[in-house]
Amino acid sequence: MAGFEFGCTIRWLVAKTIRAGVLHNLVGESSDDSVFQKGSLQVPVVRTSTPRSSILSWGGVARLSLAILIPLLILRWLPLFGEVLVLLFGAALLASALSPPATWLERRGIPRWLGLLLLYLLLLVLLGLILSLAVPVIGTEIERLTQLLPSLVSAGHAQLRSVPLLGNITISPGDIVQFAAQQINTAVNSVTSLAAGIGRLVLNFLLVVVLAYFIAVDAGAGEKVVTRFVPPTYRPHARRLMADSAQRLSRWLWAQGLVMLYFAFALGIGLKLLGVPFAFSLGAVGGVLEIIPYAGGAVAALLALLSGFMVKPILALWVLLYYFVVVEVEAHVIAPAVLGHVIGIHPAAIIVALVVGAKALGIIGALLAIPVAVVITVVLDEVTATWEAEAESPAEEGPPPAVPVTADGDSSDRE
Incomplete structure (x- = not known):
């Protein structure tokens, strides 16, 4: 009986932790805490929702606008x-x-x-x-x-x-x-523009x-x-x-x-x-x-x-x-x-x-x-x-992936 009550307590804490993580993501708050702690009990938090994209921030909008405007301005002013x-x-x-x-x-x-x-x-x-x-x-x-x-x-x-x-x-x-002489005379008459071009x-x-x-x-x-x-x-x-x-x-x-x-x-x-x-x-x-x-x-x-x-x-x-x-x-x-x-x-x-x-x-x-x-x-x-x-670098070996837990406390891979 005591074991059953302890299991229920664990499931309640996990469900509450997940709801808190989802709420933080929805309101745009971020936290580096990956462990929920109450007293001496520590429960890992597995977030099941995607954090809000940084492109929705003012910085992301500004970078996107510059990425679009700069090529257009270059083509316009080239x-x-x-x-x-x-x-x-x-x-x-x-x-x-x-x-x-x-x-x-x-x-x-x-x-x-x-x-x-x-x-x-x-x-x-x-x-x-x-x-x-x-x-x-x-x-x-x-x-x-x-x-x-x-x-x-x-x-x-x-x-x-x-x-x-x-x-x-x-x-x-x-x-x-005669044609060559005419071309030479034309070149001589435009000597001013030629000198300006050479000076430039x-x-x-x-x-x-x-x-x-x-x-x-x-x-x-x-x-x-x-x-x-x-x-x-x-x-x-x-x-x-x-x-x-x-x-x-x-x-x-x-x-x-x-x-x-x-x-x-x-x-x-x-x-x-x-x-x-x-x-x-x-x-x-x-x-x-x-x-x-x-x-x-x-x-x-x-x-x-x-x-x-x-x-x-x-x-x-x-x-x-x-x-x-x-x-x-x-x-x-x-x-x-x-x-x-x-x-x-x-x-x-x-x-x-x-x-x-x-x-x-x-x-x-x-x-x-x-x-x-x-x-x-x-x-x-x-x-x-x-x-x-x-492509040639081997994938980095890390710890096994955490098992996500749903809000009602059930494990997704429970048999």
């Missing part, structure tokens, strides 16, 4: 602030390229700000050296072009007439020269250089700004993403510079040996345009084809063959040796990224397509690694 975003991204890209050598100098006792100034000075000296070597040659070839343009046009017209399918062309060399380009370049310096001089500034808007749970992922992105972008930028130098020298020297007019100028143009993979080199090759065709058609064929040799060496020897696995993007994906970037922002979009693709690749790698780690 045309207005697109140039600012491009400048910021360019500055971040340059800062990521300068940070590793600045860190290397800092570890050897040179202050970071001084190391960055030395790097800027070194880049300025290299740029001045390249310009001092290239400008005289290019200037001489441009002067030669102005002198030989009429004869080149006449030779090109004669070559076209020698082709059977193009022999009925009625355009005379004089018409071509120089100003934007200086802004990128200054912003990159201030971003790189404080190594943790970017991480602090970004992690401030990231929930604490995801901050380790955000730090890894930023570190990996900065490392890959830095390596890609330096490696891409080496690829551009290879393309400029290989194309210029090869065209000179083939006897193509303005070979060094075409090589310099090709090296600069190679910052946009595939597309830049193709533009330089097209100009070289036209220049060679004006001399004789067979020379244009040799130019085309030599261009394919340069591209194949770049794709299978230079790029794997220099870039390695820095990008980790399939060539088809690179072409798609270039097309999307050019469609969205024109030339600027094409320039930024590969860096953006690199960042997206880093994000996808991080997400994939996280999923694989969660």
Whole structure:
């Protein structure tokens, strides 16, 4: 009899405890107590209702509203602030390229700000050296072009007439020269707008250089700004993403510079040996345009084809063959040796990224397509690694699950 009364007391206490827990959940109160105690008697509480979702709180509503509004505002204001975003991204890209050598100098006792100034000075000296070597040659070839343009046009017209399918062309060399003169006069008349555009380009370049310096001089500034808007749970992922992105972008930028130098020298020297007019100028143009993979080199090759065709058609064929040799060496020897696995993007994906970037922002979009693709690749790698780690990690062994008890005191697994 005493045992029966003790059992009834236990059931009454459990039922009362469960009702109290359900009531706490309904009114939104929370308690960390998992044991109900009365005197020396302790009964574990098994909550059978789901706590109120945090999304119904004011904080949850605010976070949900921001998650909806921020993408809409970005899409709405992107045309207005697109140039600012491009400048910021360019500055971040340059800062990521300068940070590793600045860190290397800092570890050897040179202050970071001084190391960055030395790097800027070194880049300025290299740029001045390249310009001092290239400008005289290019200037001489441009002067030669102005002198030989009429004869080149006449030779090109004669070559076209020698082709059977193009022999009925009625355009005379004089018409071509007159058209070129009109275009030159139009360009001269718009020299004011051209100067304004060049001045704006120089100003934007200086802004990128200054912003990159201030971003790189404080190594943790970017991480602090970004992690401030990231929930604490995801901050380790955000730090890894930023570190990996900065490392890959830095390596890609330096490696891409080496690829551009290879393309400029290989194309210029090869065209000179083939006897193509303005070979060094075409090589310099090709090296600069190679910052946009595939597309830049193709533009330089097209100009070289036209220049060679004006001399004789067979020379244009040799130019085309030599261009394919340069591209194949770049794709299978230079790029794997220099870039390695820095990008980790399939060539088809690179072409798609270039097309999307050019469609969205024109030339600027094409320039930024590969860096953006690199960042997206880093994000996808991080997400994939996280999923694989969660899938391979064994489940943590814990205590056996508690048996829920209903409000009337009956166990749910009672036989």
